[in-house]
Amino acid sequence: MERIMDHLAHERSKAQFSVEEMKIIWAGSLHAFQVSDRIARLVASDPGFRKDNRAVLSRKELFKSALRKAAYVWKRINELALSEEEASWLRFYVDELAYAYIHWGMFVPAIKGSATEEQQQKWLPLANNMQIIGTYAQTELGHGSNVRGLETTATFDQETDEFIIHSPTLTSSKWWPGGLGKVATHAVVYARLITDGQDYGVHGFLVQIRSLDDHFPLPGVTVGDIGMKFGSGAFNSIDNGFLRFNHVRIPRNQMLMKVSRVTRQGKYVESNVPKQLLYGAMVYVRQIIVADASIALSRAVCIATRYSAVRRQFGPPHEDENGKGVETQVIDYKTQQSRLFPLLASAYAFRFVGEWLKWLYTDLIQKLEANDFSTLPEAHACTAGLKSLTTSAAADGIKECWKLCGGHGYLSSSGLPELYAAFVPACTYEGDNIVLLLQVSRFLMKTISQLQTGKKPIGTTAYMAHVEHLIQCRCTVQKAEDWLNPSVILEAFEARAIRLSVACAENLTKFATPLQGFSELSPDLVEAAVAHCQLIVVSKFIEKLQQNIEGNGVKQQLETLCNIYCLNLIHKHLGDFLSTGSISPKQASLASDQLRSRYSKLRSNVIALVDAFNYTDHFLGSVLGRYDGNVYPKLYEEAWKDPLNDSIVPDGYHEYIQPLLKQQLQNARL
Ligand SMILES: CCCCCCCC/C=C\CCCCCCCCCCCCCCCC(=O)SCCNC(=O)CCNC(=O)[C@H](O)C(C)(C)COP(=O)(O)OP(=O)(O)OC[C@H]1O[C@@H](n2cnc3c(N)ncnc32)[C@H](O)[C@@H]1OP(=O)(O)O
Numbered sequence: 270m271e272r273i274m275d276h277l278a279h280e281r282s283k284a285q286f287s288v289e290e291m292k293i294i295w296a297g298s299l300h301a302f303q304v305s306d307r308i309a310r311l312v313a314s315d316p317g318f319r320k321d322n323r324a325v326l327s328r329k330e331l332f333k334s335a336l337r338k339a340a341y342v343w344k345r346i347n348e349l350a351l352s353e354e355e356a357s358w359l360r361f362y363v364d365e366l367a368y369a370y371i372h373w374g375m376f377v378p379a380i381k382g383s384a385t386e387e388q389q390q391k392w393l394p395l396a397n398n399m400q401i402i403g404t405y406a407q408t409e410l411g412h413g414s415n416v417r418g419l420e421t422t423a424t425f426d427q428e429t430d431e432f433i434i435h436s437p438t439l440t441s442s443k444w445w446p447g448g449l450g451k452v453a454t455h456a457v458v459y460a461r462l463i464t465d466g467q468d469y470g471v472h473g474f475l476v477q478i479r480s481l482d483d484h485f486p487l488p489g490v491t492v493g494d495i496g497m498k499f500g501s502g503a504f505n506s507i508d509n510g511f512l513r514f515n516h517v518r519i520p521r522n523q524m525l526m527k528v529s530r531v532t533r534q535g536k537y538v539e540s541n542v543p544k545q546l547l548y549g550a551m552v553y554v555r556q557i558i559v560a561d562a563s564i565a566l567s568r569a570v571c572i573a574t575r576y577s578a579v580r581r582q583f584g585p586p587h588e589d590e591n592g593k594g595v596e597t598q599v600i601d602y603k604t605q606q607s608r609l610f611p612l613l614a615s616a617y618a619f620r621f622v623g624e625w626l627k628w629l630y631t632d633l634i635q636k637l638e639a640n641d642f643s644t645l646p647e648a649h650a651c652t653a654g655l656k657s658l659t660t661s662a663a664a665d666g667i668k669e670c671w672k673l674c675g676g677h678g679y680l681s682s683s684g685l686p687e688l689y690a691a692f693v694p695a696c697t698y699e700g701d702n703i704v705l706l707l708q709v710s711r712f713l714m715k716t717i718s719q720l721q722t723g724k725k726p727i728g729t730t731a732y733m734a735h736v737e738h739l740i741q742c743r744c745t746v747q748k749a750e751d752w753l754n755p756s757v758i759l760e761a762f763e764a765r766a767i768r769l770s771v772a773c774a775e776n777l778t779k780f781a782t783p784l785q786g787f788s789e790l791s792p793d794l795v796e797a798a799v800a801h802c803q804l805i806v807v808s809k810f811i812e813k814l815q816q817n818i819e820g821n822g823v824k825q826q827l828e829t830l831c832n833i834y835c836l837n838l839i840h841k842h843l844g845d846f847l848s849t850g851s852i853s854p855k856q857a858s859l860a861s862d863q864l865r866s867r868y869s870k871l872r873s874n875v876i877a878l879v880d881a882f883n884y885t886d887h888f889l890g891s892v893l894g895r896y897d898g899n900v901y902p903k904l905y906e907e908a909w910k911d912p913l914n915d916s917i918v919p920d921g922y923h924e925y926i927q928p929l930l931k932q933q934l935q936n937a938r939l
């Protein structure tokens with residue numbers, strides 16, 4: 270036991286940088302670090318937030334436990350008079366999916382983004398004080414991705430000055446909204462607006478669905494939970510629901526009227542803001558999901574890295590620091606490093622691109638407030654594309670971390686199965702990842718077509734202004750060290766991205782209609798979108814390194830991580846880089862050499878690099894990822910806690926095992 274504990278201490282002593290300074294870089298600022306650290310400890314030390322028994326709870330128990338925690342969170346927020354920032358950290362570290370995620374993450378943002386000032390004044394105080402609990406009811410049984418295909422109707426009745434909300438078909442039933450099944454009292458419902466016999470497409474409406482007195486559904490409302498979801502624990506603590514309306518009436522002023530409105534006379538009037546603002550809540554949440562992807566991946570990487578340093582298999586016996594013979598730490602196998610270290614680098618890369626995306630979103634909101642809508646298309650493309658890229662990579666990465674932990678990774682007590690089950694739907698919710706990449710490719714094709722008109726590309730597409738150079742340039746790498754030059758890396762990624770996009774644009778012209786071309790070439794368009802989004806992540810990592818980074822050795826570690834992130838992408842997408850001529854086969858081989866040498870450089874720092882995430886054992890929820898590395902005794906302890914071990918002879922023995930054994934024994938004697 271002692272030896273294992275010593276192992277992580279020894280690993281920590283090998284670090285070549287200041288972990289405390291790296292914690293600040295990871296958190297984003299000294300202030301963010303201090304607040305998050307304080308709240309993380311507060312949550313970890315409060316028995317009310319215990320979560321180690323989640324995997325063995327039944328669905329009903331799990332749901333009730335999530336309700337209890339959500340109420341307790343609210344109580345603590347008020348008792349401690351927490352600021353909005355502190356309250357968000359508290360919800361984050363409690364780490365239990367419940368209705369509050371949708372209430373604060375989508376219902377409130379939808380009201381802020383799509384309601385008029387007057388409507389906000391009425392509804393936001395109610396929502397902010399939890400006098401009502403809201404959900405975001407967009408997806409239907411028949412349509413999720415295709416928002417324009419939604420079927421729920423909101424028909425204006427001029428006589429009573431009301432909208433009639435109705436579900437005309439089974440497929441128009443709302444399906445999936447979080448917190449809807451059993452909790453929400455209100456919903457922002459997306460429905461087709463019909464007035465004067467004309468269909469004006471999908472708009473948002475605020476609809477009360479349950480009584481505030483007895484919680485029963487209001488007349489005309491049929492509502493319930495859609496059933497168990499993938500994995501134990503995970504998303505089963507939340508009540509994703511279905512909802513059907515039978516001619517439910519709401520006052521006209523409960524249409525969200527910032528983008529357009531209906532007058533008392535039933536006239537449809539558009540405002541001067543773009544229709545797409547109706548989708549504003551999705552842009553907001555996609556940006557948060559990118560931050561969440563870095564968190565989910567970093568949790569898995571932290572577990573797999575610490576465990577890989579504790580776990581020993583094979584190898585010539587080495588002497589440990591006490592002179593004892595020991596086997597090889599699995600983290601020292603080059604295959605383990607080549608699977609794990611790029612994931613560690615990705616966690617950092619996604620953290621920084623998430624930080625940048627938050628800035629982009631804040632900037633967008635400031636511009637929208639000043640009636641400047643010019644950056645909306647780029648913000649949509651960036652949030653959609655990066656949500657897709659980071660969630661797919663994080664979901665795959667978490668699964669890889671579980672395999673990196675061998676058999677023990679498959680145990681619930683490793684924390685990895687639940688982490689995976691809870692995160693993998695991020696590839697689907699808030700926009701299916703392929704559908705979102707097709708949105709990015711549409712934006713890229715539009716940008717390329719505008720190059721011919723002389724329009725200067727801006728922001729993340731600014732590189733496209735250099736199309737002529739990037740189409741014909743040759744990578745200058747001659748020796749492995751050349752791959753450490755950020756401008757060489759950047760140009761290789763820019764060349765690959767633009768060459769894939771330009772090839773798509775050229776191929777599109779070969780089809781009879783753009784629609785046909787988009788459909789036939791969609792796999793290529795998705796690859797071009799991925800290349801563009803990876804370029805964004807690479808360039809934001811490089812930009813981060815150009816900032817003033819304090820702390821002993823911190824910048825050097827980040828440089829190594831950045832190199833690993835970029836070179837591993839080249840290795841993984843070699844086909845693209847070679848087929849577009851962005852690099853040569855010889856340069857690809859030098860990139861692999863450099864990548865291997867970066868792994869060796871990083872090796873002694875990896876435990877400290879995951880410590881810099883500053884996750885408490887409570888938040889990690891993993892025996893394998895414990896800070897003290899005391900894995901085996903704790904695994905044994907956890908095994909004893911399983912309800913199956915409550916009795917020596919199991920329930921069912923007398924009914925099913927004993928008679929079977931007796932029968933077989935008798936048969937053998939005959
Ligand atoms: C110490 C530690 C420190 C660490 C610090 C870390 C910090 C921690 C921070 C955060 C942690 C976070 C923790 C929180 C965790 C969050 C977890 C969340 C939990 C669960 C949440 C689950 C929520 C799920 C909710 C939902 O799923 S709601 C439903 C979402 N539905 C969709 O997304 C549907 C997808 N479909 C669409 O979006 C659209 O239909 C479509 C695909 C875009 C197509 O639409 P349509 O046909 O109308 O459009 P087009 O014709 O294609 O386009 C028309 C033009 O409009 C443009 N467009 C489209 N969409 C938008 C948009 N959203 N905004 C702007 N513009 C848009 C489009 O580009 C077209 O433009 P054009 O110029 O080409 O015409």
Ligand SMILES: Cc1cc2nc3c(=O)[nH]c(=O)nc-3n(C[C@H](O)[C@H](O)[C@H](O)COP(=O)(O)OP(=O)(O)OC[C@H]3O[C@@H](n4cnc5c(N)ncnc54)[C@H](O)[C@@H]3O)c2cc1C
Nearest residue numbers: 405406407408412413414445446447694697698699700703
């Ligand atoms: C855990 C979870 C929570 C959710 N919470 C909410 C919520 O709170 N509120 C809410 O309104 N919704 C919610 N949703 C619904 C979610 O937003 C949708 O599931 C999502 O938008 C995907 O839509 P879909 O299910 O219709 O997938 P589909 O569009 O049916 O996708 C099925 C397949 O078709 C492919 N596909 C679809 N269209 C195209 C295309 N044009 N080109 C190429 N391929 C295509 C997709 O790539 C995918 O492989 C939630 C979903 C989940 C899983």
